[in-house]
Amino acid sequence: xxxxxxxxxxxxxxxxxxxxxxxxxxxxxxxxxxxxxxxxxxxxxxxxxxxxxxxxxxxxxxxxxxxxxxxxxxxxxxxxxxxxxxxxxxxxxxxxxxxxxxxxxxxxxxxxxxxxxxxxxxxxxxxxxxxxxxxxxxxxxxxxxxxxxxxxx
Numbered sequence: 001x002x003x004x005x006x007x008x009x010x011x012x013x014x015x016x017x018x019x020x021x022x023x024x025x026x027x028x029x030x031x032x033x034x035x036x037x038x039x040x041x042x043x044x045x046x047x048x049x050x051x052x053x054x055x056x057x058x059x060x061x062x063x064x065x066x067x068x069x070x071x072x073x074x075x076x077x078x079x080x081x082x083x084x085x086x087x088x089x090x091x092x093x094x095x096x097x098x099x100x101x102x103x104x105x106x107x108x109x110x111x112x113x114x115x116x117x118x119x120x121x122x123x124x125x126x127x128x129x130x131x132x133x134x135x136x137x138x139x140x141x142x143x144x145x146x147x148x149x150x151x152x153x
Contacts, residue, residue: 006135011023013131015129020123046116047116055069
């Protein structure tokens, strides 16, 4: 799993002009799922995102997590995070999980985040979405679950 994590002062997602999810201060997480991902990857990634210390403390150092600041998460499924662009000019999405598997793991990831007590807003799976945000910092990180071979599988 891949998560593009952005520290935001606000973020929202609209589908057909209707707002379907919004947060104030917190994290916008664009989530990509690949074929080999499992519920274990979802739990690992949710734990990492929930505890990622990218908010400033009183000394101005990135030392606080979204949990520490009482923030929220807007999680948006984004299969294009597994777009391959090394060859040609049109991305290939063969590494992205099929929709049924991706949707199940996206929902699992959101539930895993919520289990930490985080408010979690979402986009709409497989919909054309318009995402608006104010990136705070800017702070943007790419977080990936451990590679299968590193887990001994």
